Amino acid sequence: MPLSDAGEITGRLNSALSGLAEFRTAGRPGWTREVFSESYRDSRQWVAGQMKAAGLEVHKDAAGNLVGRLAGRNPAAKPLVTGSHTDTVDGGGRFDGVVGVLGALEAVQMLRESGAALERDLLVVDFLGEESNPFGLSCLGSRALAGELTAADLARTDYSGKTLAAAYSDFGVDPSALLSFKGWTGSRRPHAYLELHIEQGSTLEARGMPIGIVTAITGIERLVASFTGTPDHAGTRPMDDRRDAMVAAAEAVLAIRSEGCGAPEHGVATVTRLENASRSPNVVPSLVRLYGEVRSVDESWLSGTRGRLAAEIAARAAEHDVEADLSWSTDNTVVRASDSVQDLAGDAASAAGIGWLPVPSGATHDAVHMAALAPMGMIFIPSAGGKSHCPEEFTSTDQIATGVRVLADTLVRLDSHKFSTTPHTTQRSTL
Template structure:
């Protein structure tokens, strides 16, 4: 039986609804980083942080931070948060719920009259989603000191990333290392973005690891010919060859996913040329997104991809586009979160995150952990994305109790 909560589902719902109304006209819900709508959302959050008793600032990485001062200078900071930007036509809760719940944790502590030794920080990371500059997790990479310097020169609509970061209050010229050395723990709330919790009727997930993500480009080259006069047996059809490769990828990934560790592989981009009805396809480019809990599974799959054999007249070329390792979440924080859930009589389960999150970069700075809540039908990155405010309130209570327990823990 769950105990009564100090968290307010109504307040969480109001804050999420208010941000949802800040969207590009006719495009629910679109508030992309570095856009006027994103700036409007940031202004709203700034006001809500102040109303929640937080001191507001923007760091050099363009992250919006609300601070609740602790009583012991130098004790360090416990940070909570996520991101407020969205994908195009994305959801109301992805990232946004994590920022709003972090703010609710600060309000819960105020209602309780809780006095913390540590500082408490609520963060809205800049551009967690893939931005107009083609890169993601900009704010958390900057905070962790791993934002590539060459990214600052990426351009979109005549503005480079450095200028865009400065326009939201960042100081990109000072990004030469980690921005924080005071963090004792980082906690992030997020919707699951998958169907497991809802299917199992469990209100909370505790993330054990965030998968590694590798992307491989495959180019299949054949020969363009007349579609009506070239006999079927004499063609070098790049599309037909690529269709066989896609089928092989799906079959191999399905085999790996049946094992004990999380694994997925997706052909998410696909281009054909010359893309004419009366021409035998000459070239296909595809991008394979590979996500794995275990590095060895990912490495084995990439090795298999690079060894794919070409049919007569067909060449297959592979190129590694990006490779981010998986990140384990802190065992001690996982235990604290589970204990907090148990203290409320709330069921929870351990699970792997198949999506990337800011917590993966925060883990470079301090012990980090994540809590998932169910989302309807597992839908995310779409207008239909939905999470229940009652689940978010429960997560806020768990996080608040975990923060208080961490604050009680003696240094060392």
């Protein structure tokens, strides 16, 4: 498909980005539009209107996902799927997820204007609630589509004791229907899934590359560590006679950081929160909880972090006569992008004279769950300064337009592509 000049689409992208940015929660920093909030509810009505304006048939499925359909010549063929999310973290920016939805709508405009008629239906999805939330479960909409949302998930509670099921119900999504929702499993599986997204890192900008083609999405291991010592008067208990749970937790913070610093490329480890059970300013902490995570696209290193950190944290806590108890959960395993989708995206960029680089993703995405349903790929565009999940998050409309052009042509190539059952491992680069 001939790709339109980038200048032809920046105006529409600017208008769409500005329109969606109007929806944010008052009194919160940046562009806050968290899942189940009023600002998010209102914004999705606006997104549905944008889908209709792009010529799509629009509906909201049983999981709360917004789905816009561009009819293909053969409605019986498995559909192509693209999209992302429009919810944000508290104090987030204007581009994370958003460019994957608004960029997909612009790709639809380009396809219609070029006269390119797809054989398959093209579905543009605004997935419900991709970002983390107080219920501790991200990617709500794509999990449901993949048949991975469970009754136990719906029973999860937030800090106030409200269940996820109740949050769904208040948002207008029937939680009982979620458990019987078949999504896109079985015979309803898509032909392929492709997502446009900002990099949320600095690699592309540092290398001067306009496009990144994702090779893999990081695995995430999350831990909760409880440190138990003895409460004492902070003014009278001698320093060498304390069982201070906070000191043991501080040692764990450093151990987790050291694990991340010693990781192979694309490995990180982060402590996100410490909680002292006592609110008194003059009591030696006796119960402290630590929350953290470890991420990498290196399965071997990631699988070893549990044992290494458990041993190190327990040993350091014992030095302070404090008991340490760790519990782990896997948010998602390492997910590899389809080699064929990577190749087609690279071909699309190269055909347009656009440089690209194979890159891993250190953030998780709806693409993780879509990969369980169909060959999956992602196209990255640069993030200024590598900043994301903050008001300073920025990607220029020219950069977004470049990504949209590659997205549109890759979708055309995917439309006629026959996937091989034999994995293809070639990765090409214009470097």
